[in-house]
Amino acid sequence: MSAHVSSLRAVLSARQVRFGLVLTLAVVGFALFGPLFAPHAPTDLVGITYGRPTAGAPLGYDYIGHDVWSRVLAGGVSVVWMSLASAAIALAAGTALGLLAAFARRRVDQAIVWFTDVFMAFPDLILVLLIVSMLGRDHWIIVLTVAVAFAPGVVRLSRGIALGVVNQEFVEAAEMMGYPRSRILFREILPSILTPLLVHLGIMLTWAVGMLSGLAFLGYGVAPPAADWGLMINENRAGLLIQPAAVFGPVLLIALFALGTNLLAEGVGRVTSRIEERRS
Amino acid sequence: MSSVPLHAGAPSPASTGPLAALKALRGRMPAWLPWFVGRLLSGIGVVLVISFIVFGATQALPSDPARIILGPEAPEHTVDTLRRQLGLDRPLALQYVDWAQQVLSGNLGRSIDSNVPVGELMAGRFANSLTLTLAVAAVAFPLALVLGIFMALRRDSLADRAVLSSVVLFKAVPGFVIGICLVMIFSTSVFSILPAASLLDPSLPAWRQPQYLVLPTATLALSVATYLLRLVRASMIEAMDSEYVTAARLRGVPERRIIWRHAVPNALIPAIQGVAMTFRVLFGGAVLAEVIFSYPGIGNTLNAAIEMRDLPLIQGIVLVITVGVVVINLAADLITVLLTPRLRTATRIRARSPGLRNAASLWRTGKSWRVSV
Amino acid sequence: MRAGLAAGGGLVLGGLLPGCSDGGKAPDGAAVLTDTPRRGGTVRFGVIEGGQAGNLDAHKPVGSGAFRGWALYAKLWEWGLDARPKLALAEETEVNADATEWTIRLHKGLEFHHGKTITADDVIFSLLRLTDPQLASPYAGYLYSLLRNDVKKLDERTVRIPFEKGAGLVALAECWMSWGGIVPTDYDPVSNVVGAGPYKLKSFTPGQRSVFTRFDNYFKAGQPYFDQVEILDFSDQTGRLQALQARQIDIAPNLPFEQLAFLQADPRFEVVASETDVWHSFDMNLEKAPFDDPRVRKAFRLIADRDELVARVLQGQGRVANDLYSPSDPAFNHDIPQRRQDLAEATRLLKEAGHGNGLDVELVTAGGAGANAALVFAQQAKKAGVNVTVTKVDGSIFTGPKRNDWTFSTGGSVSRPFLLTVQQHDGPRAVGNKTHFKDPRFAELITQALGQPDLDKRRALIGEAQRIQHESGGMLIWGYSNVLDAVSKDIGGVTPDRTGFAGWRTDRIWRRSLTT
Secondary structure, eight states, X not given: OHHHHHHHHHHHHSHHHHHHHHHHHHHHHHHHHHHHHOSSOTTOOOSOTTOOOOSSOTTOBOTTSOBHHHHHHHTHHHHHHHHHHHHHHHXXXXXXXXXXXXXXXXXHHHHHHHHHHHHHTXXXXXXXXXXXXXXXXXXXXXXXXXXXXXXXXXXXXHHHHHHHHHTSHHHHHHHHTTOOHHHIIIIIIHHHHHHHHHXXXXXXXXXXXXXXXXXXXXXXXXXXXXXXXXXXXXXXXXGTTTOTHHHHHXXXXXXXXXXXXXXXXXXXXXXXXXXXXXXX | OOOOOOOOOOOOGGGHHHHHHTGGGGGGSOTTHHHHHHHHHHHHHHHHHHHHHHHHHHHHXXXXXXXXXXXXXXXXXXXXXXXXXXXXXXXXXXXXXXXXXXXXXXXXXBOTTTOSBHHHHHHHHHHHHHHHHHHHHHHHHHHHHHHHHHHHHTTTSHHHHHHHHHHHHHHHSOHHHHHHHHHIIIIISSXXXXXXXXXXXXXXXXXXXXXXXXXXXXXXHHHXXXXXXXXXXXXHHHHHHSHHHHHHHHTTOOHHHIIIIIIHHHHHHHHXXXXXXXXXXXXXXXXXXXXXXXXXXXXXXXXXXXHHTOHHHHHHHHHXXXXXXXXXXXXXXXXXXXXOHHHHHOSSOOSSXXXXXXXXXXXXXXXXXXXXX | OHHHHHTXXXXXXXXXXXXXXXXXXXXXXXXXEOSSOOOOOEEEEEEEBTBOOOOOOTTOOOTTHHHHHHHHOOOSEEEOTTSSEEESSEEEEEEOTTSOEEEEEEOTTOBOTTSOBOOXXXXXXXXXXXXXXXXXOTTGGGGTTBOGGGOEEEETTEEEEEBOTTOOOTTHHHHHHHHOOOOOTTOBTTTBOOOSSSEEEEEEETTTEEEEEEOTTOSSTTOOOOSEEEEEEESOHHHHHHHHHTTSOSEEOSOOGGGHHHHHTOTTEEEEEEEEEEEEEEEEOTTSTTTTSHHHHHHHHHHOOHHHHHHHHSTTOEEEXXXXXXXXXXXXXXXXXXXXXXXXXXXXXXXXXXXXTOEEEEEEEOSTHHHHHHHHHHHHHHTTTEEEEEEEOOHHHHTSTTTTTOSEEEEEEOSOOHHHHHHHHTSTTOTTXXXXXXXXXXXXXXXXXXXXXXXXXXXXXXXXXXXXHHHHOSEEEEEEEEEEEEEEXXXXXXXXXXXXXXXXOTTTOEESEEEO
């Protein structure tokens, strides 16, 4: 127990981790509480097309006359929850399958691994494009689709690590002593693969932000009139040269969010592997 | 573009079946061959399943190709006629068998939209995409290699840290955002020295029109090189810390010779998987860059084909891409096995070689997992 | 070259460059500017047609194929600048009293690209090909009453075209100018792409680029002007705008309205704005609640603030409409009073219809100007207690098999005469009847008008039909938009055009400056 606390402290004391954490939390906070501070509803038509920034509208107006600042404040929720949800679902489903494969071995293992091979042969974005145009662009469909694209990677990772752990002496010993498998799973195996999986979660978060905003950019993501950072880039790209704030506002926030999650994940990964190095 | 699928692409346990069958022959052939044959068979199985999925998925796309092609002005009976001519009214299984037979005889059908043979249409676009991919590789690989080795040798120096923290930016920021910024800087707003749209002349090969390749190449190379750079740096650091390098130092081997004869070759093995991943990412993930630069590559074509429900074209493109990915995986695995002495001579290759898993983790985080086995 | 042009002046709408006399030398001496059309040079068009690559077929012009058709094919009639049919390959045409028999005579000595003389056989071949059910042309349906088997060659240059008794077609000219490219009897849309248009095909790469060269024996003397025409397909509006800025293309027809402000600020381009009959609507499905109640339809038509829609969605580039299409048609009824926003009356009507406590409707749209209009209308409807939820779907879904089933959707179409538009949208036999408007008197009037060659008599019929549409139809037509074409100042001959095809007339366009 104390080992966990001390490694948590070590992780948090790393500068990169703290910076990443602050950045991520700041963007998440902005996205969650932003809507409360928006001066206008995101769909209100209050200005002229691509109107320049004024005192009342610090970021100016967009392609049809919405207040960009209000939309930036309102447009983060979907980005944040969708990327978090798709990364979390991919992690949960992928880990379950990966552990199942590692435990079951033989047939089940072969089948699972082989199917991840099939899915991995589709480049992510193409898989997502196909599924979204097949099933529609409801938020939860997009989330699940992105999760499906990421899950095979998690299966591979968790299976690989679990295989390593399963073969270790303490697991064999526990098995010989007749402990139930569930106990072995939750007490011995999950804790030791938790850190790498959490790091991978952070990295998937970065990918999810990129993929979701890329989808919106291609016109397959969140549909108007919703406010969404990725969608805003797409909508206002034609006005990039007259009213750049309408594009750069959301671009900046997406970049900061991706950067924050990336720094966080990498920082944790680096610190923990350093800890393990020292231990071994 | 910014997302890189983790794929350890390691020898599959499915190889145990054929492996057993080939046991008798083991004495006379290279130790890795049975493994490779198993991998090959499993790859063919993957392609077969993919062909089902591709066909099924495209057929399941909502809306009706005949209606979309003819537009809203066409009367219903005209749409029915076209549907019949395209064979879209026949049972799905029959359509699949016909399609599969055609594909096996090298015929991918005709585009519903433009009435041009799919093979002909794709050849030009794939050539363009391949040119772009190779251009990215030509820029990103040497850059990542040289910088990665340099940074590993000067680990934790000011230069190393500066480069590391600046590449995090390119790694995290979505690639299409980088593309938009480059267009603004180099073609429209600040300077106007490079074309904003890559309007390749179809009568010339893409490599003879380098002015159109610069910006898309730069966009993709920036995204890709950062991953590779960190991979090379990490595996080089690992190699320099390894026992054989220490041993060589103790024996008094000159440092230069240690680096170039021992450390670098070993550090490059994980990089092979990295290169394969890069190709895979570029194969499919260049869609966004191609849209931004109006580059007539395969991603743009696929995007339009999905929009138009041009089924033969979608099927052809996705099939070729996925088969390409399977082949690349296979090649990368084979090269890795051949270059790794321990794996090359092993009588039975472990289900998941730790070397490959290590490469995957290095690729993602720049740090290897120390999973003691 | 750029400096010389910038000196020419700011934005010029539809006019020629002022201050540049015929053959005047530009300051740098490298370019020669002129005001009269001249031969030579190359032009590049940047065209966007969604994701559709299209083909080269004269009778199935879909996607950017329609644009290529303007270069490749000539027709018996062509679009006049006033959006009315004008004789082209035909020298003389005649229609009998009930429009069941058309007689058409070709000009003498006309030639196809491959040198063959155009004869009556080619006209018959083209007509039969267009209407061949096996070709599945989306436009064949407009010639629904043609008696295909009785089309007759009277002599080498004369053809007689019969229609069913009681179903004569007065709009043959309108149909023909839209889709009836004349092709030779040995025509093949893939291997022998031959027409009589201003330019000959050189190469075609679907979805990417098509190249054409001048046809020297074009039927208009002295035209066309360019040595070579290149048509480039774009899938992305911003990509095309950037290509225009970087001077990779000379003409960008059909600009989205959002790009206007930016291009107006750039002295290297002029934006040619053509007043047209391109119309924008919200289509209410009469077979579904709440629009099965005429009071709700009327209320919705009174909710719309048409001036705001024109200002916001069309950037002021258009006029308000009165729930009717084709205002340039000579038979259009201009006496019906213009509908204006009246929220009090709208609220009263809704209450009367039982929606006093508010009403929820979903407005389905596919993107572009329609999607923007939907967002603006949703805001306006709030003021009358109507909650409009805008749902954006992919274009392929929007115009797919369910296209006529939406309860409330955005709509509209290109600039076309009344009798063509009504055949498409709400007349009898209309295939795109999204409103499911079926009025027996209206149908009767339209059928009579289609067979009435006398304009005054036709005007009376159409006038009454439009009153019915205006009173109880399902379309809320709120505006007509201008068509904007961005043109490099190097290019001459793009002038405002009621058809909206200003940037498509490859035979009138020429290069102002040629590098010497």
